[in-house]
Amino acid sequence: MPSPIPVTRLLPKDMCPCLDIGTCSSPLTKHSFGTTLQVPVQRLHGKVASRLWSTVIHWKELRALVPVGSGGFGSVYKAEYLGETVALKRVKKCTKNTLASRQSFWAELNAAHLRHTNIVRVIAATTCVPPDFGDEGSIGTILMEFVGSRNLQQIISESAEPLGEDRWLRYASDIARGLRFLHSHRVVHLDVKPANVLLSSADVCKIADFGCSVKLDHGCEVSSISPRLSHVGGTYTHRAPELLKGEALSPQADIFSFGITLWQLITREQPYTGDRQHVLYAVVAHSLRPSVQDHPVFLSEQGRLCRPVLSRCWSAEGRCRPSAEELLPLLEQLRAQLGL
Template identity: 45%
Template sequence: MPSPLPHNRLLHLQFSSSVNARPCSSPLLFPDKAEKFFCAEGVSPRVRRLPTRLAWCSIDWDQLCLLHPLGSGGFGSVYKAIYHGTTVAVKQVKKSSKNSLASRQSFWAELNVAHLDHNNVVRLVAASTCAPASQDTLGTIIMEYVGNSTLHHVIYGTDCKTEKSKDDGLGSGHVSLSISEALGYSCDIVAGLIFLHSQTIVHLDLKPANVFITEQNICKLGDFGCSQKLQDLESSSPLLSQQGGTYTHRAPELLKGERVTPKADIYSFAITLWQMVTQQEPYLGERQYVLYSVVACNLRPSLTADVFKGSATGQQLETLIESCWKSDVAKRPSAELLLQNIHSLSLKV
C-alpha cells in the first residue's frame, strides 16, 4: 500500500485551478470529443512532436488515445497511448478501489517527481483529476513511455509482454546476469537515487519491479506511489510516515516507525542488488515472520551463494551489500558514496 501523505496535501478531491496554489490544475473538458479517448493500435491524432513546454498540470484530452493495457494493480491500470503524436504511458487511478483514500494518496505521491528531468527517472508529462465521464478514474498521469520491461523480468526471466514478444511471439527468456551487468544496472539505479535525494525525495518502494529498462538498456526508476518529500514528513505524524512499500525491501527503521531518511532507499537497493547477483527471492516464509525477524533478529538474505565466495570481486560485492543493509542507518553509505564504490568495483571486474 502506498505511503499516506500529510493531510495538508489532501484538501480536495479536485485540484485548484491555480498552478501556483496546487501541484496540478483541472483542464477544460470537451465532452463531444470524449469518444476519441480510445483509438486503435497504429492510429494517432495529428502526428507531431510533443510541445517542448507542455504544462504537466493539465491534459489535452482531445490529443490522448489509449492503445492497449500494459499492466494493472490494486490502485489502477497503465496503458500504452499516443499523446500529441508521441508514444506515452498513461496511469489511471481507479475510483472503485477498495481504499479510495489510499488511491488518492498514491496519485499525489506520483506527482512528487513532476517537473523533474533525469536520465534515470521516468519523466511525467501531464496529470489531472478530470477525465471523460466514461472513465472510472480519480486521477490520470501521463508519463514517458519506457517500454514494459523491468529489472524483475531480467532477473527472473518472467514474461514481460514486451513489444518484441508481442510482435514475434518470443518470451523474455531467462538470462543470467553477470556481475559486470549487475554493477552496470546498479550505477543507473544509484544515479537516479542521487538525483531524487538531491530533490529531497525518497522513493520508498525501490525493487526490481519498479526499475524499468529501456531499449537502450538504461535503467529508469518508476512507480512513485509510495514516494515522499522529506519536507512534508516534518509536518506529518510518525505513524503516517512509515506505512507503505514492499515489506521484503523495506528498511527496518521504517518497520519500527522511526524517521524516514534517504538511507531507507539505500537499504532497498541492497536487497535489489542481492537479487540481481543471486537471481533468488529475498525471503521464504510468512510475511509476519519475515517482518519480525528483520527488525528483531537482523535477518537479511543469505550471502552464502557462490557468487560471493568465488573471487575477490565477489567478496567485495558482499561487503558492499552488507554496508547498505546495516541496521544502523548512520553506517549505511550515502547514494553518492555508494556510486563511487560501485564504480571502483566495476573497474576490477
C-alpha cells in the same frame, strides 16, 4: 476533494493556480466542470518541449489505449498523445482504503517536476476525466514517458538473457544515479525494487512508480506513522527496518531497498522465502538479510568482493548506510576490483 497531502509539497514553486474553463485537472480551483491548474502546453520531444509537467490532459489528442500492466493502486496503458508514444496510468479507487489510494495518486507527482535520465518523466496529470474517457473507479490519470514494457524483475526472474557482472553493475549504477538525483531534491521513493525499475530500448534503467514516495522538508525527517503518510507501504521484502518499526523515514530507507535489489541483480533470486510475518519480524528483531555467507555466488572471489557493499547498504542503522552520493564511487570501486 482536496489532496490529503498539501498541494504545495507537490507542485513546482513557479507553478501558480489560475482559473480555466477548459480541460479539467488538479483540484485547486473550481469551475463548471470541475477544477484546474493551467500551465502552458509544451510539446513532447521538440513538439512539446518540457521542463515542467502539465496539469492539463488534452483528451482529444489521446489515442489507442493498450493495457500493459496493473498493480495494487492502478493500471498502465500504452497510448499515443500528441503524436508520441506515452504511458497512461489510472490510479484506481481502493474501496478498502480510499485515503491511501488518493495519497498514492498525489505521491506519484512528488517527482513530476524533476527531469533525469534515470527517472521516468511525468508529462501530465489530472483528477478529472471527461465522460468519454470515464472510469468511475479512477481517482486520477497520469501521462508519463513510455520507457518500454520490461522491468528488472522480468530480467531477473523471467529472462534467459545473461546478467553478468558488467551488466548488473551498469544497472545498479543507473539506479544509484536516479536515487542521488531524487534525494538531492528531497524526494524519497520508498518502494525501490526490481519491478519498479523500467528498462528503456537503450538498456537504461529508469526508476518508476512513485506511489509510496514522500517529499521531505529541508533538513527534516518524517515520521512514517504520521496520519498524512498512511499510504506509506512499499514492498515488505525491500522495506527498511526503521520503517517496519514505525520510526522516522529518511533517504537512507531507499539505500536499504537498493541493497536488496542489488543482491537480486547479483543472484537472480528472490530475497526471502517463508511466511510474510515471520520475515518482517526477523528483519527487525534478528537482522535477517538475504543469504550471503552460504550462497554459492558469494563464495567465489568475485562474490566476496560484493559483500561489503551489500552489508553497508542494508545495515540496521540508517546512519551507517552510504548515501546515494556515496554509492556511485563504491560501485566504481567494485567495478575496478572485479577487473571490469
